[in-house]
Amino acid sequence: MILARALDVTRRYGDNLALDSVTFEVESGELVGLLGPNGAGKSTLVNLLTGIRRPTSGTVELLGGDPRLPQSRRHLGVTPQETGLPGSLRVGEVVDFVSAHYDKPLPKAELLDRFGLTELVRRQTGGLSGGEKRRVAVALAFVGRPRIVFLDEPTTGLDVQARRFLWDGIRAFQAEGGTVVLTSHYLEEIEALARRVVVIGGGRVLADDTVDAVRGLVAVHRVSLSLADSLPDLPGIAGAERDGDRLHLLTADADRLVRDLVAYEVPFKDLEVRPTSLEEAFLTITEDRAPATAIARAA
Numbered sequence: 001m002i003l004a005r006a007l008d009v010t011r012r013y014g015d016n017l018a019l020d021s022v023t024f025e026v027e028s029g030e031l032v033g034l035l036g037p038n039g040a041g042k043s044t045l046v047n048l049l050t051g052i053r054r055p056t057s058g059t060v061e062l063l064g065g066d067p068r069l070p071q072s073r074r075h076l077g078v079t080p081q082e083t084g085l086p087g088s089l090r091v092g093e094v095v096d097f098v099s100a101h102y103d104k105p106l107p108k109a110e111l112l113d114r115f116g117l118t119e120l121v122r123r124q125t126g127g128l129s130g131g132e133k134r135r136v137a138v139a140l141a142f143v144g145r146p147r148i149v150f151l152d153e154p155t156t157g158l159d160v161q162a163r164r165f166l167w168d169g170i171r172a173f174q175a176e177g178g179t180v181v182l183t184s185h186y187l188e189e190i191e192a193l194a195r196r197v198v199v200i201g202g203g204r205v206l207a208d209d210t211v212d213a214v215r216g217l218v219a220v221h222r223v224s225l226s227l228a229d230s231l232p233d234l235p236g237i238a239g240a241e242r243d244g245d246r247l248h249l250l251t252a253d254a255d256r257l258v259r260d261l262v263a264y265e266v267p268f269k270d271l272e273v274r275p276t277s278l279e280e281a282f283l284t285i286t287e288d289r290a291p292a293t294a295i296a297r298a299a
């Protein structure tokens with residue numbers, strides 16, 4: 001059963017095309033990661049599916065209806081990228097306030113325990129650290145026993161332990177049949193929770209596949225070397241950039257490139273090989289894989 005769906009959705013902000021003909025579906029019980037660099041369109045997609053914004057064209061559906069209607073949103077939980085908690089209220093009071101909006105909210109003790117917040121119950125939210133506030137904000141998405149939860153960068157700014165508490169809470173929700181969509185800049189984060197990852201870049205779906213498959217797609221390495229001469233024409237170079245006599249090469253197969261450099265007797269110095277950042281990998285995917293939908297999962 002499909003709980004959320006965007007069908008050929010485009011969203012513009014003035015001249016800025018934030019989403020370009022995106023189709024995306026979430027099945028009941030899935031935990032899907034939306035992965036992409038800054039400005040890719042992840043939050044825009046979440047905002048459309050949760051009824052915070054309207055698409056410029058195309059259709060969006062949440063729990064079988066228009067996400068802007070209250071009846072469609074009744075079983076929805078959301079933590080946006082930025083949340084404001086009322087600073088003078090205690091954590092327990094904020095949970096009570098949100099719980100009062102639902103018929104059968106999760107018991108407070110259970111919610112706090114699930115997200116490792118029990119010790120903070122009497123603390124005013126204004127005095128919490130940034131990471132503690134974030135954990136409270138994420139936990140609040142689960143108060144009303146939602147069927148589907150959207151978490152926009154839930155663990156930004158959290159240390160390792162806090163992140164694990166959140167991941168455990170999210171996993172427990174899914175283990176009970178809950179459905180989760182979360183956004184992240186980090187494949188590692190999505191990997192910890194989800195099997196399916198949808199890569200968004202430049203407002204388009206670049207890939208919709210398992211984490212393993214996407215890891216293969218973005219497994220681009222940067223080979224840097226100092227070289228005064230020009231480089232011979234070597235295979236497998238997806239991108240090159242020169243900075244003085246320093247050359248940075250992007251490749252999916254760094255071992256082969258290094259072997260070729262040696263075989264061609266390229267007089268390089270100070271060789272360095274490292275994984276690329278996700279941003280660099282996305283640039284490579286975007287440039288090399290047209291049309292982007294060719295690698296999207298078959299519907």
Ligand SMILES: Nc1ncnc2c1ncn2[C@@H]1O[C@H](COP(=O)(O)OP(=O)(O)OP(=O)(O)O)[C@@H](O)[C@H]1O
Pocket residue numbers: 013016017018036037038039040041042043044045081
């Ligand atoms: N309210 C807005 N007004 C104008 N432009 C917007 C607005 N919201 C988003 N945009 C633009 O739409 C594009 C997509 O932004 P969006 O926030 O959806 O990306 P994102 O993938 O969530 O990025 P990040 O990881 O940085 O949060 C960006 O170019 C952004 O500047």
